[in-house]
Amino acid sequence: MKRRRSDTRLGTAPVLVRTLGKSESVGAWEWDPETGFFLLDEGAAELMAGDARLAGRPLRSEQATAGLDTSEATRFLGQVARAAEQDDDVSIDLWVASSSGPARQIRCRGRIHRDARRHPTRGEGTLLEGAESGGETRTLRELKSADSAEAIDEAAELLIAARRAIDASGSPRLRQLVDVLLMEVAREIASRSCSAEPQPH
Numbered sequence: 001m002k003r004r005r006s007d008t009r010l011g012t013a014p015v016l017v018r019t020l021g022k023s024e025s026v027g028a029w030e031w032d033p034e035t036g037f038f039l040l041d042e043g044a045a046e047l048m049a050g051d052a053r054l055a056g057r058p059l060r061s062e063q064a065t066a067g068l069d070t071s072e073a074t075r076f077l078g079q080v081a082r083a084a085e086q087d088d089d090v091s092i093d094l095w096v097a098s099s100s101g102p103a104r105q106i107r108c109r110g111r112i113h114r115d116a117r118r119h120p121t122r123g124e125g126t127l128l129e130g131a132e133s134g135g136e137t138r139t140l141r142e143l144k145s146a147d148s149a150e151a152i153d154e155a156a157e158l159l160i161a162a163r164r165a166i167d168a169s170g171s172p173r174l175r176q177l178v179d180v181l182l183m184e185v186a187r188e189i190a191s192r193s194c195s196a197e198p199q200p201h
Contacts (some may be wrong), residue, residue: 026106029064031123033084034111036179038064044127047096047106055104060167062160069097071189074156078186081113084120097137104129156185 008159037058049059050067065073072094077115079092090110095103110125159182166174 025126026129027127029125031080035121036061040064047127053153062163070157071153074186078189080123081183081186090125149168152188156189159185
């Protein structure tokens with residue numbers, strides 16, 4: 001990425017991770033708003049991209065989130081885009097599939113750095129293991145609620161497949177158009193997810 005630190009290498013986490021307890025952190029990510037590329041450390045690459053070997057490589061959004069359920073990937077990307085647009089921090093809880101047991105709750109916390117004109121220049125964040133383990137065990141299937149939600153998730157899946165095909169075609173105009181659609185679907189899923197979160201008692 002254009003603003004990638006010269007000392008960034010496999011297994012090296014962004015600065016934000018060092019401000020958090022190492023025992024809680026399971027991964028870290030960086031994002032370049034100009035190119036849209038993500039840079040993941042080994043933990044984030046294993047959780048989000050599904051392959052720890054991708055750590056330290058600039059990844060397109062669909063590559064960086066290939067290890068997540070489609071709806072979770074779209075929610076994450078929507079949160080990053082919203083934070084960049086609205087000057088907010090990134091704060092979202094994700095459910096990550098596990099081959100050895102129930103889905104894991106991963107807390108994603110991050111921030112968007114800006115220049116003097118408030119334009120986003122870099123995003124960075126950390127992934128934390130969910131601290132709360134009580135209550136009912138939730139699966140990825142149980143996270144999908146109504147028929148309308150499933151329809152949006154299916155649309156996101158089809159758009160991601162279309163994005164991969166368009167990348168192969170090499171058409172910048174088509175890539176731009178499908179990215180606009182993907183972002184709108186991401187916002188829809190993110191807003192629906194926020195409204196569905198239970199209120200604290």
